[in-house]
Amino acid sequence: MPPTTSASFSSPFTSTPPAPLTRPDLRGTFGMVASTHWVASATGQSVLERGGNAFDAAVAAAFVLHLVEPHLNGPGGDLSALIHVPGEGPQVLMGQGPAPAGATIEHYRAEGLDLVPGAGGLAAAVPGAVDAWLLLLRDHGTFELADVWSYVLGYAENGYPLVERVAATVASVRELFTRHWTTSADFWLVDGEPRPTGTLMTNPAYAAVLRGLLDAGSGAGSREERIDAARTAWATGVVPQAACALLAEPHRHSDGRDHAAVVTPADFAAHRASWEPATTAQFRGWTVAKNGPWGSGPVLLQALKILEGYPDDELDPGTVVGAHHLVEALKLALADRDAWYGDPDPAAGEAPVPLDVLLSDAYAAERRASITDDASERPRPGDVPGRTAYEAPLREQSPDPDAEGVGEPTVSRVGATRGDTCHLDVVDRWGNLVSATPSGGWLQSSPHVPELGFCLGSRLQMVWLDEASPSRLRPGRRPRTTLSPTLVLRDDAGVAALGTPGGDQQDQWQLAYLLRTLVGGWTPQQAIDAPTLHTTAMAGSFWPRTWTPRGVVAEDRLGAEVLDGLAARGHAVTPAGGWTLGRLSSVTRDPETGELGAAANPRGEQGYAVGR
Secondary structure, three states: OOOOOHHHOOOOOOOOOOOOOOOOOEEEOOEEEEEOOHHHHHHHHHHHHOOOOHHHHHHHHHHHHHHHOOOOOOOEOEEEEEEEOOOOOOEEEEEOOOOOOOOOHHHHHHOOOOOOOOOOHHHOOOOOHHHHHHHHHHHHOOOOHHHHOHHHHHHHHHOEEOOHHHHHHHHHOHHHHHHOOHHHHHHHEEOOEEOOOOOEEOOHHHHHHHHHHHHHOOOOOOHHHHHHHHHHHHHHOHHHHHHHHHHOOOEEOOOOOEEOOOOOHHHHHHOOOEEEEOEEEEEOOEEEEEOOOOEOOHHHHHHHHHHOOOOHHHOOOOOHHHHHHHHHHHHHHHHHHHHHOOOOOHHHOOOOOOHHHHOOHHHHHHHHHOOOOOOOOOOOOOOOOOOOOOOOOOEEOOOOOOOEOOOOOOEOOOOOEOOOOOOEEEEEOOOOEEEEEEEOOOOOOOOOEOOOOEOEOOHHHHOEOOOOOOOEOOOOOOOOEOOOOEEEEEOOEEEEEEEOOOHHHHHHHHHHHHHHHHHOOOOHHHHHHOOOEEEOOOOOOOOOOEEOOOEEEEOHHHOHHHHHHHHHOOOEEEEOOOOOOOOOEEEEEOOOOOOEEEEEOOHHHOOEEEEO
């Protein structure tokens, strides 16, 4: 997916790329970093300039993201990442922690719950992000941990800028903080008000945690042993002790009641991040790699397989027919996600997710044949021989007068969270690629732990309290995350790493990007700048897990012809402003020339790509 020059540009699409671009398609041969925050991108590039590889750069940038985007991720959260090392197949870095041993459906039902709350300690999975980043550094990095952490320590101890969205998020949960989560109020409020945007903030408690982890490995003999010592200290030291002690006290959750968390230090000690082969599918000669069906990644693969059978000119998201095909393919794939995806336990005799069927050519053709010229009414999971599809509960959207925010986490005064996240892509001169989506541990996820400088996450809100669901709550199993980075390969060579924040929209916005670049021939920045859309006609992954029948949310810039055309086909279209949807970033590499590229999202004025 190398950038296309204007001189050679031609496209089967009738819509035209945006012009002028908000920023250039970066091109070079040394290294590229693109992320959702300019400080993280600059950090990653600094590591590349010092001789580090893409994995060193990604880890350094990721820990900085904990500070500069605390409303979107934190050390108490989770991540999913894909990496490509030349000559090796794409691998998934699995940083999604499981449900604690005490997290049973029976316990949550006894608490009077029919859904896992969207905020509060009962929603906390075991944090997986920090251990996963350390695993990546150990296995594929070259830097010492102290050198990688010099950036985050410098910011935590000397100060880092707060973006506007941090203050807005804090303001939206100020009442929750002051009335119930007083440790959060002590950290995030000054004289009862959010810290002003643009001020420098420090986090000495988090810096002390990291320095303690470095001290744990100071006597080890090798770089790898030092990293492993830090991993052990993270899982068994002050972090689990302090976090679990605080959350064991009943505190306010998003259901408006007080509950005690069930996560314990033993849950921390039992978890380690791991590697898994990527799940892949072919589309127009490209290999697209995703995480497995314990997450949402195969949604993108299923949608691409369905769309494969249409001619190129019917895949343009900027036309009525292309947008309709995109939305309907996504609705079918998302219905299958709710019906089949999860983290089955082979030791308990649970059947695997039937990806062999869901990603087959025959199944894709059958699903494609069910798409008509009109919007489908309800989720329609496909048939898998010998299996019964789960039908997720469908709760109608209802106005929430306390809700705030578009694109960022939507939170209410009682802590209702519909989540967002960060994203980071890196490519280096050796052809290594990283696409990573860290998330969770948002400042509004659960009460702030003063000794640590952060809180735990709320990923368990994505499980169902229903024994029939493949993504039901089970101790030791992973919640079905929405974190969904992407790699694109051609003839086993890595050519692109991309992704976006956005909860259930992540694979949807990436689908529009891939159609524009792989089929339309657009450059990465053209595809990122272009107006996009997504469907809300499925059970949402975030509390309170609502849906909008036939729902489509679209940027106004798609134009009246497209929006009216979708409405005429029966879609319930909600215009979302001109520059509101999509938070994509991307890095690319041409395997023939070694030329590198990068592009980043202009929406929100935070994302940046850098490189040379």
